[in-house]
Amino acid sequence: MSIDSQLLAQAALFHPMSFLTRAPEVAAEQFLQKLEAEVSGGALRVIATADEGSRVYYRRLAWDSDHFGVPMYRVDFFSSKLEGEGAVRAYRELLEMLKTVVAAESERFYVFAEVPSDAIFPLQGACAAGWRLVESRLTYYHDRLQQFDYAQRFKVRQAVVEDIPNLREVAAVSRNAFDRFHSDYFFSAPTADAYLSTFVENSVKGFADVVLVPAVDDRPPNAFLTGNYVPESTEFAGKKIARMILSAVGEQRRGWYVKLIAELSQHFKAQGVDICHMTTQSTNRAVIRTWEKLGYSFGRCAHVLVLTQGTI
Template sequence: MILKLIKAREEILYHYSQYSFLPNANKAKIFSHTILNEIEHFSEDENIKKIEIEQDGFNHIFFVKFLEWDTNYFNLSTYKLLYVLYEHRNYAILKKAVNNFVKEFFNKKGTYCFSEIPSEDIFTIQALNEAGFKLVENRLTYYLDLNKYNYERFAVRSANNSDIINLKRVAREMRNDYDRFHAETIFDVKKADEFLATYIEESIKGYSDYVMVPAEKGIPSDAFLTANYQKKDWEYIDEKISKMVLSAVSSETCKGWYLKLISEMAFHLKSIGVNYAFMHPATTNRAVIHTYEKLGCKYGKCVHILTYTL
């Protein structure tokens, strides 16, 4: 039954892949590896729940994953709604199915769930909205073709453990009021700040493949950019692509260094054979988007972050 439901929504589900924006991509391989293969292995993950809702003769499957680290950090039972599978085009039926899912799943106070849904899945977005899910963030994907990339060079280095205290401070201070953790009203602002500080600490300790900071004389390491190489996917999708993940730049001591770090990370990724780099700016971050476009990045896709709290 699951394969039948996947097939029915294959065109839309493809946009859930983080690589769906790739130009001239092997769509069949990307879908097989990042969507089909993932769903087929859900049964092996004890943190993933499958909630089945039968509505007006149609089956609906909701896959929800328990996030242990987030739960412990925020002291809030945290889940991510990964996919909603169904095979019809009847919005009235879908709306009733989603409402029944909400009633069944959110039956205990202190439960928090979020979902990242591509703009193309407009039916599911509307049904979740009407069932009580709220919009907290709109996020874009921009990408850069590294094969053609060239720009002036800047002095940078890899971050090390001695940078952790300082970079945690920068992460706390350079708050983005429009990311999910700060836009979501149930999170304490200081706790959200500390979450990003913890993220950069863990990134330096090995969670990220590379963390870059300025190395220019007279410039403090008050800026950073992290990257994940994504090498585990390369052979399966026929493309070498990496992700620039988290950044923070002091507006007082490192003005202009966001562009420099993005550019130098592009050169670093290019040096290890990467063909494309991508990043996820919020739609509200016009300065960042302007920087990407100045460096030759192109728009790839848009996703919406929806949340529900009981």
């Protein structure tokens, strides 16, 4: 296998929606082109080993850094021309170089990477470099959303600014012990709760394209589901793609999760969406059963690994 084909194969694994394409090499090539364009534009940074045979692409997350008061980074992709034990050593060297760079910027820092479960050598290299696992997540998708149908319809509406106090509370108390924030000792429980509360508030204010809540009575919503449209890309030309992102259901709305998923699927269908996908923790069996009941299929498994210094 040539170096170029190796790189394409590795990029195909890291492409966040590679499971949707029948031409992974084409998607991988376009994924790499986007990364290099962001490097040229200054949004993405690169660290390489001396022979440039191994590289890591990472970015500083401005909003997250400001919110938490700690420099936050995300690794988008890392690759090596080596295989087997050599690749593991190279990844370890590469990620230790990254640690040195971010540690020079601040005494406290947080770096995370979502690594596909089939990227074996990057996973082993990260573990060897001292990164720790905080979440295993599954992505599910529906690629025939225009054919989506469900036996029942439910009354929902778009969330409004007046709903924010209630939705903030629901997000905070509907705690998932296995999500990236609550499972990682870097974040205190109140810090993790506050982040989700802020996330849903910003979603209502425009961060999300749609936030659905129950509309069956005059009580506060006590449940929500957010979604976004994915920018059109050359990898999926002619396909309109959407993503469901964050949900929470309070005790007063028990049973509403399936209703919100069904209704947001219907909403996206009405907007001409062809494909919808969403992610949850591998431990969230009830959610997975709901998705499968509604016709969503398994897309991929990935692991979230972090490298941190200090706590907040």
